[in-house]
Amino acid sequence: QVQLVESGGGVVQAGGSLRLSCTASGWIFSTFAMGWFRQAPGKQREFVAVISKDNDKTWYQDSVEGRFTIAKDNAKNQVYLQMDGLKVEDTAVYYCAASAKYPHLVVGVNTSYGQGTQVTVFA
Secondary structure, X not given: OXXXXXXXXXXXXXXXXXXXXXXXEOOOHHHOEEEEEEEOOOOOOEEEEEEOOOOOOEEEOOOOOOOEEEEEEOOOOEEEEEEOOOOHHHOEEEEEEXXXXXXXXXXXXXXXXXXXEEEEEEO
């Protein structure tokens, strides 16, 4: 059974940084693509970033490109999201995600999610 536990959320002023972490268990971590989604109040959950199982491909939502960086450590079963230059509109619950196939994760199909961690950015 796939288990994903996020940490690192918090409250930060606009322009600041946060680093989210996700620890995974229950399967062979290196065989899965990993990513992050987020859900703001009153909005649907949306894709943020993905990294391939071999760490050779990444892709970001346009609004976070250049500000967020996703990385994965297969030896530690962890995936990270470094968030710099945070904006008020980045405020959301952030979810770690895992899928056996990179394209599936991007659209949220056949994807497992963690419980989420709150990120709040104030002006």
